[in-house]
Structure formats: structure tokens, C-alpha cells
Amino acid sequence: MSRTGLINLALFAMLPLTAGAALMLDEPFIITLATKVAILALAGVGLNIALGLGGLVSLGHAAFFGIGGYAMGILASHAQSFVPLMETPFLIEGTRSMPVIWLVAVIAGALAALAIGALSLRTTGVYFIMITLAFGQMLYYFAISWPAYGGEDGLSIYVRNGFPGLNTLDPIQFFGIAFVILALALWGAGRLAASPFGLALSAARQNEARVETVGLSPYRLRLLAFVISGAVTALAGALFADLNRFVSPTMLSWQMSGEIMIFIILGGVGRLYGPVAGAALFILLEHVLGGLSDFWHVYLGLLLLLVVLFARGGIIGALAGREVAHD
């Protein structure tokens, strides 16, 4: 096994080992932190499909993260209050079933990504960054001015949504759900990267004109990648809102988009397990340094600077040495 493979295996095992150790030591807070890492890593896996594979620097992915969160919040709040979402032309009721909420989140995220991507992908470079940021901010301010679902205060859910056969309020069981979804997403992202579609997407990042001369449309390749990316990020948003039993416009803010991007840059852009490493380090710093100072982001900024200047392949790149990013 290559060094990158070993690092990936260690990163993959790190989360369940941490959660398992915390269970034995009766530290439910640590299990919740591990769950948070798994969910944020899932959001990073989503963005990495657009950013790492397609080279699409989206600063609006919090839009999809928030859409997933609000899909959970809206459906669960209606189930909680026994008031249907709509009665005409047909009845739609709220639900507290996680699989149904995930499905709605994925579809809503994919549709939003299709609409945003269809317009944004007509631009490139800094214009693409700015237009995705603008769409994200539009949704952020829309959520703030939407009093029906809490407006600026957000929306609280009293009891975590349910999953058939599991007690989701038990931290280790909810961790299990988040980890299995992360594992499936990593597997799917790996398969996607090695598929003809993933290779063509990667090729379009390296040389757009050459991809066109082999009969592929870079725009369509990128749009599909953006839609898949948005759907995965929305799923992470639904889980994140369920973890906190709370959703607010903060999930849609540009700072959130930046944080998801930081996970990827810290771990290694285009590295399959980069978001896992990045999210784990981010949460670790937040809780270790955050306990020492309110200004812990200064240290995060310094670390980010070091990674960008001296470890362009992120943490995994630095650990893997001269192996080419091809995991």
C-alpha cells in the first residue's frame, strides 16, 4: 500500500476509534465532536468534487449546506407543530424521518446547484468566485428576512429526527449514521474521480480546449459536477442541522463557505481524504485553541498560511512526500 493509502486508512479509522474510545471513557461530548468532524468532512467531500476535481472555486457552497439545513428544519418544524407545509393543491406534511429529510435535502441541493451552476459556470476565475458568493449571500439574506422559519434567530427542533431501528439521540448511534454516510460519500467520490466522467472533468481543469476537441463539453461536465457537489453538501447540511437540532442563516453565510474550503485546503485540494484531515484539524484547533483564546482564528490563519506557502498538497500532501496526488 502506498504512503497516501496508509494515511487515508489512518484518517478513516481515526473517527470511529475516537468515538469508540470516548464511548468507553463515557465522554459523549467527544463523540459529538467526532460526529461534527464526520459531517463537516462530508460537506468538504461535496465541495471537493467541484473544487478538487473540477477546479471550481465556489465561495457559495454554504448555500447548499444551508438549504440542506433548512430542508431539515422546515420539515421537522412542521412535523413538530402538526401543521402541514401546504394543503393545496395537494397535502404535504412535515416529517421527522431522517431518510425522507435527506432525500428532500439532496434533491433541493441538487436543484439549487443546477440553477446556480447553470448561470455561474458561464463565467470563470474571479468572476465565478464572485457570482457564487453573490448567490450564497442572496440566500443568506433571504433566510434572515423569512420570519415564518425563524428569520435571523433561526429554527430550533426539540427532538432529533428519527432513523428506523436506531435511537438517534444516543450520540454513538448518531455518530454511526454520520460516519456511514461519510464512508459512502468517500467511496462514491473515489469512484467518481476514477470514472470516465471524473477523468474528463479533471482533464477539463487541465486543458479546456483539448477536452472540447475530444467531443466533450466542459460546461456540461462542470455543471454535473457542481450539481453532485451541491447535493452532497446539502446532505451534510441536513445532518449538521440534526446534530445541533438547530438551523439558522449562519449555515448559509459566506464564512461557512470559507470554512468548508479551509477543510479542503488544510487537508489537500483534490485529495480524497483531504476534507477528513482538514475538518478534524479544524475542530481540534477550535476546541484546543478556542479554550485558550477567543481569537483562535488568528492561529488558524497562520496555519493556513503555512500550508499554502510550504505544503501545497495540504497535510496529506506533506505527509505523503513526493507521491503525486492521485488517490
Place this chain on the structure above:
Amino acid sequence: MSFLKLDGITASYGPAQALFGVDLSLAEGEVCALMGRNGMGKSTTVRVICRLLAHSGGSVTFNNRDIGALPPHKAARLGIGLVPEGRRCFPNLTVSENLIAAARPGDWDLARVAQLFPRLEERRDQMAVSLSGGEQQMLAIGRALMTNPRLLILDEATEGLAPVVRQEIWAAVGRLKSETGMGILLVDKSISELRLVADRAVILERGASVWSGVMADVNHALADQYLGV
């Protein structure tokens, strides 16, 4: 019956006109050499055929269809395969990944490309960026073949390569001519090697086609007048 036909093509790069009337026709199964000195419009003509550059006048038809308004990827889907000048493989993909990324349904697959260029099979898991110039050229030809083209365009395919590698490339072009029914448009400066494979030739001078005929008729006087050899 020509299945690629350029009729009075004019084209410009911004305010600078590069083509002033190019006529060219190619039948299926035919190999045509596009010749001319540097800067005479050979690569610009190729860019017009592949729709990488919009022409300003004249018409381009492929398989009896006007392709003048198509984007490059749609022209490629009709069966126009390009081996670009300077090779330009996807550097951070392996050899087999470069080929798979371009694959379209048809007779050409990884095994058939490996038969044509056994060296690519030996290097299949190697990054394209680490290949030699000749191997990259073979990969660029293989990548174009994976799209299962009906017309293959090779733009300066042997430029800058060692003689032994050039021989390999020309041998592969010869095999493509004898074993497949595809039309081949060759842009190259090596008259002696073009004579071995090309049926016809078109000569460009200052952005216009000034001579076309059978390759065997490209004599010393023509070469001296238009090709500078």
C-alpha cells in the same frame, strides 16, 4: 465524394486576418497533406475545421453537413479527431486515464491503441507529464483515436522528435491508412515522409490555398517555390 470540404475560408485573429481563401477537400479513406511554410495558415485552417476558431467567410462542411456554427465539442462528436500541435496531453492524468477520458463508443479502445503503440501499454500507469516527447505524441494520437474519429487531423505530429520516434509515428499513420477507412489530414513539413503516406496535397501560401493535387506531383520546383526546401 469529399466528406470534408472547405470552400473559400477566410478567418481572423481579432483585427489580423490570417486566412484569405482556403479551399480543401478530402474523401473518406484519403490521406491529404496540408503544406506550407511557417505562418502560412496551416494550423489556423486546422483550428477552423475543429471549430476552435470561427471563420469569417466561406463554408466548412463535414459529411455533407455545414459545421460552421457548431461548437468544438459537437464537431468532434461528428467524428473529427485532432492531434494538436505541441501534443498537449492532460499532464496530471496517467496514460490510461488520458485515453479513458476521451473514450467514445466505437472500434477503438485501450487494447487497440496499445496494439498500435505498444509503448503506451508499458507506460499505462505513468503520468503523462513524465513521458518522453515521442511517447506524449503517441498518447495524443491514441487519445484522438479513442474518440473513434472518421477524420483524423495530425498537426505537426513529428515536429521536434528524434528520427527513430518519427519513424514509429509515420509507421502508425501508414497502418491507420491501410487498416482503417478514416480520412487523415496531415500538417507536416517533411516532404519525403509525407510522400510515403499522403495521396493528395494542398499548399498554403500567405493564408490562401495556392496549389492542390496528387502528392506525387509535388515536385522540386513546387517545393522550392512554396515550401522553401
